[in-house]
Amino acid sequence: xxxxxxxxxxxxxxxxxxxxxxxxxxxxxxxxxxxxxxxxxxxxxxxxxxxxxxxxxxxxxxxxxxxxxxxxxxxxxxxxxxxxxxxxxxxxxxxxxxxxxxxxxxxxxxxxxxxxxxxxxxxxxxxxxxxxxxxxxxxxxxxxxxxxxxxxxxxxxxxxxxxxxxxxxxxxxxxxxxxxxxxxxxxxxxxxxxxxxxxxxxxxxxxxxxxxxxxxxxxx
Numbered sequence: 001x002x003x004x005x006x007x008x009x010x011x012x013x014x015x016x017x018x019x020x021x022x023x024x025x026x027x028x029x030x031x032x033x034x035x036x037x038x039x040x041x042x043x044x045x046x047x048x049x050x051x052x053x054x055x056x057x058x059x060x061x062x063x064x065x066x067x068x069x070x071x072x073x074x075x076x077x078x079x080x081x082x083x084x085x086x087x088x089x090x091x092x093x094x095x096x097x098x099x100x101x102x103x104x105x106x107x108x109x110x111x112x113x114x115x116x117x118x119x120x121x122x123x124x125x126x127x128x129x130x131x132x133x134x135x136x137x138x139x140x141x142x143x144x145x146x147x148x149x150x151x152x153x154x155x156x157x158x159x160x161x162x163x164x165x166x167x168x169x170x171x172x173x174x175x176x177x178x179x180x181x182x183x184x185x186x187x188x189x190x191x192x193x194x195x196x197x198x199x200x201x202x203x204x205x206x207x208x209x210x211x212x213x214x215x216x217x218x219x220x
Contacts, residue, residue, distance in 0.1 A: 002025070002026040002066055002067045003028070003069045003070070004070045004071070005027065006073060007052075007072065007075060007092075008029025008030050008031045008036075009031045010074065013029060015184075016073065016188050017029050018044065019186060023189075028046045028047070028063060029043070030060070030063065030074075032049070033049075053088060057098040057099040059099075070108050071111070072108070072110045072138075080127070082126050109153065110138065111184075112139055112201075113155070114203060116135045116139060120133065139152055150198060150199065151201075152200070153188065154203050156204065158184065159179070159180050159181065160181060163181075163186060164180070165186065165211055166183070167205065167207045168208070169209070169214040169217070170218065171203075173203060174203040174205045176205065179204055183206070184204060197218060200218060202218060
């Protein structure tokens with residue numbers, strides 16, 4: 001497979017690129033900062049430098065030519081403003097979708113967040129509220145596109161603990177439980193080889209089910 005990862009210097013993206021490259025896939029990671037090139041290349045991925053907040057779809061589409069799938073793993077990151085939650089977590093996800101359409105790529109994995117179906121808690125601050133609303137808006141916009149084979153993944157609170165290869169993955173609501181970034185990346189890598197998950201919105205938490213079995217189960 002040839003996979004393009006938007007937000008290629010993120011913690012999940014770096015793990016995913018490593019997994020894909022190690023299994024022999026071709027990976028292109030899109031980053032904003034050229035100083036991140038070495039970190040990304042160390043995973044085995046090629047690098048495309050594109051600022052998703054400034055680009056138009058035609059800037060990104062050439063990097064997607066010939067891809068089998070795209071993964072949106074970008075995020076404004078901790079410490080960013082409410083405005084950037086919208087320009088990255090929503091607008092850049094939509095930009096990737098339009099660029100994928102221009103490049104003829106249908107398969108799209110979107111990393112979203114648990115809790116987007118509930119009204120965000122205002123006590124957590126305006127940036128949190130903006131983040132949840134941006135993720136929800138991105139989901140809605142991408143679901144409305146008939147030109148995507150879309151899988152949405154909503155992980156719970158993420159940790160940097162070592163992965164265990166077991167998760168809880170469901171089309172239904174799951175209780176909020178921490179999930180490692182290692183296991184999240186492994187689930188994404190497996191979903192890329194599971195076209196039967198197109199059209200699904202999946203909650204992902206820590207759990208006891210082997211990842212391959214968990215992905216197979218949601219396709220039943």
